[in-house]
Amino acid sequence: MQYSIRKxxxxxxxxxxxxxxxxxxxADIVGYYAEGSYGETIADYEFFDDVSPFxxxxxxxxxxxxxxxxxxxxxxxSYYDFGSDSSLLRDRIPPNQTLDxxxxxxxxxxxxxxxxxxxxxxxxxxxxGVGLFDVESEFTVTDTQAKFDGEDKDFxxxxxxxxxxxxxxxYSMKLEWQQFRFDSPLFVDSMLVNAVSVGVRYYM
Numbered sequence: 663m664q665y666s667i668r669k670x671x672x673x674x675x676x677x678x679x680x681x682x683x684x685x686x687x688x689a690d691i692v693g694y695y696a697e698g699s700y701g702e703t704i705a706d707y708e709f710f711d712d713v714s715p716f717x718x719x720x721x722x723x724x725x726x727x728x729x730x731x732x733x734x735x736x737x738x739x740s741y742y743d744f745g746s747d748s749s750l751l752r753d754r755i756p757p758n759q760t761l762d763x764x765x766x767x768x769x770x771x772x773x774x775x776x777x778x779x780x781x782x783x784x785x786x787x788x789x790x791g792v793g794l795f796d797v798e799s800e801f802t803v804t805d806t807q808a809k810f811d812g813e814d815k816d817f818x819x820x821x822x823x824x825x826x827x828x829x830x831x832x833y834s835m836k837l838e839w840q841q842f843r844f845d846s847p848l849f850v851d852s853m854l855v856n857a858v859s860v861g862v863r864y865y866m
Contacts (some may be wrong), residue, residue, distance in 0.1 A: 667744075678760040692733070696865040697726040699838065701859025705747055707765070708852045718747035718765075719760065722857055728775065732861045736775040740844075769842060771792040771820060787824045787838075790815060792829065795844040797853070818844035826863070834863045 700723045707718070722745065728738035746766040773791025780786060795818045800811040822840030829835065842855040 680755075692730040694727070694729045694864065695863050697724075697728070697836075697861055697863040699724045699726075699836070699859040701838075701857055701861075703744060703855055703857045705744070705856075706854045707747075708761075708854075715784075720745055720747055722859070724859065724861075730775075730777065733779065734777050736777060737772065738775050738791075739770075739772045740791070740793075741768065741770050742793075742857075744857075748806075759819045759828030764800045764802075765853075766795060767795060767797040769795050769818075769820070773820070783828045785826050785828070787826065787836075788822070789824075790819070792819050793842070795842075800806065816844070818842065831858075833866050834865075836861045836863060 703716045703722050705720065707803045722742055724742040725738055726738050726740040728735035728736055744767050750775055771791045771793025773789040776788045778786050795814070795816060797814040798811070799814070800809065802809050802836065817820055820840055820842040824836050824838035826834045826836045836859075838859050838861065839858075840857045842853075843859065844853045
């Protein structure tokens with residue numbers, strides 16, 4: 663009986679030690695990774711002068727390539743596609759008529775990433791990046807169907823925080839919030855996008 667207890671205790675201790683050692687390696691891995699994500703967005707558009715702002719809900723997807731130099735610091739390049747948003751604008755441009763506004767935009771950016779391990783499998787991240795925003799705008803006067811459009815390409819910035827769970831040596835899942843800010847010299851004075859996404863990261 664005493665031998666059986668010692669044997670069981672030894673096996674349990676061995677299993678615990680194996681789990682701790684194996685798990686602890688997850689948080690320590692540095693190197694390259696690839697990531698894909700999908701999520702929901704809320705975009706706030708601010709216009710010049712006489713056109714009122716509006717808010718639009720949508721979705722987005724993104725892909726990223728990154729590298730961790732050590733346990734805490736890394737860099738990442740990402741592409742985010744936010745699809746298109748549209749809304750009816752009733753303002754004084756043109757006078758006493760309604761505009762059907764549509765926007766399509768994406769971002770290509772690079773960010774510095776901070777990583778902090780909470781446990782061997784759970785870790786958090788924070789990022790700050792600069793991106794090239796490509797915004798296509800189209801306005802249609804609903805009464806006359808007259809159209810005018812344009813495309814803006816300019817730099818903005820984004821930042822965010824995320825929570826990751828590493829369920830194997832090569833894969834982890836994430837939940838992330840990001841905010842994107844862009845000032846446009848064309849039709850849109852400024853654009854602010856809040857994005858929440860889930861994703862999978864693959865460690866190369």
